[in-house]
Amino acid sequence: SHTQFSGNHKNLKKAEIDTPVPQCDDDDDDEEGWITPDNIMKYQEKEQILNVKTKKDESVDIKVACMTTDYSMQNVLLQMGLNLVSVEGxxxxxxxxxxxxxxxxFKITTNMEKQFCPSCGGATLIRTSTSTDMNGKVTxxxxxxxxxxxxxxxxxIPNPKGGRDANNLILREDQKEYQKAVKNYRKQKEVDIFDPDYVPKLFIGSGSSTSCGAPxxxxxRRNPNEATRGKGKGKKKR
Structure with missing residues (x-):
């Protein structure tokens, strides 16, 4: 069987070489596949036909419907049982x-700015997708x-250290290290554009700022108990 397969493979290669390759005109493909102001309505109609189900059993005449681009309002409208349409209709x-x-x-929170679970207090929050249908069912x-x-x-976990420069692990929301870091981070983000001394970073650049970012x-990823090299002024060992 191996010999027969090899022979067929050679015949296929020979047939491919003998058959001329059809040449395509570049001018025909320039306008095909591009969305222009002239054909944008045609593409929107095709997308609408593909997205909307056209079954006779499910076809319902909608006399009044709501239209909004706010996802929170869309969820509320669906839970209230109101008709909802998109911007495309x-x-x-x-x-x-x-x-x-x-x-x-396994608690759920809709506050996307939370970093700690409001129920158990752990840093175990994971972003999860959810959907709400017309009957108000949340999945x-x-x-x-x-x-x-x-x-x-x-x-x-290493033992906590005292002092201003202590780099202790942040594991709970009520730690003083976390509260202090959040306060400093919010203070950095506050910018008064009406301040006469205010200059945008676009003109001066961010530079090598030593200010801390988000906590x-x-x-x-590393071992917190790993010893670090000191910065003492002692003599180097030879």
Whole structure:
């Protein structure tokens, strides 16, 4: 069978070489596939036909409907049982949005700015997609065979250190290190554009600023107990 396959393969190669390759005209492909102001309505109609189901059993005459681009308002309108249409005129039957789900206690919060679970207090919030249909049913889409990231948790937590320059791990929202870091971060973001001394960073650049950014939460990637080199003024060993 191997000999027969090799012979057929050679014949195919020979046939491909003998057959001339058809040449295409570049002028014909220049306008095809591009969206221009002249054909944009045609593409929108095709997209609307593909997205909207045209079954006779499900066809309903909508006399009054609501139209908005706010996802929160769309979810509320669907839960109230009102008709909802998109900007293109297609009927919206469910809206997809995002929530934060705790991996420890499985609580759900819609505040996307939260970094700690409001129920158990752990830094175990994971962004999860959700949708609401016309009947008000909320569905959460969880990943199959999900594995929580345990990077850094195999190391033992170091003892807390005192002092202003102590770099302690932030594991809870009520830690003073976290409260101080959040306060400094918010203070940096506050900008008074009416201040006569204010100059945008676009003209002066960010530079090598030593100011801290958003607070780092969790164990990190490295071993926190690893010894670091000191910056003493002692003599170097030869």
């Amino acid at each position: 297609a009927r919206v039957k469910k809206v997809k949005s995002w929530v934060l789900r705790c991996h420890a206690c 959460y889409y969880l990943k199959k065979n999900f594995q929580y990231n345990l990077r850094g948790t195999k190391y033992s 780092v939460i969790g164990y990190g």
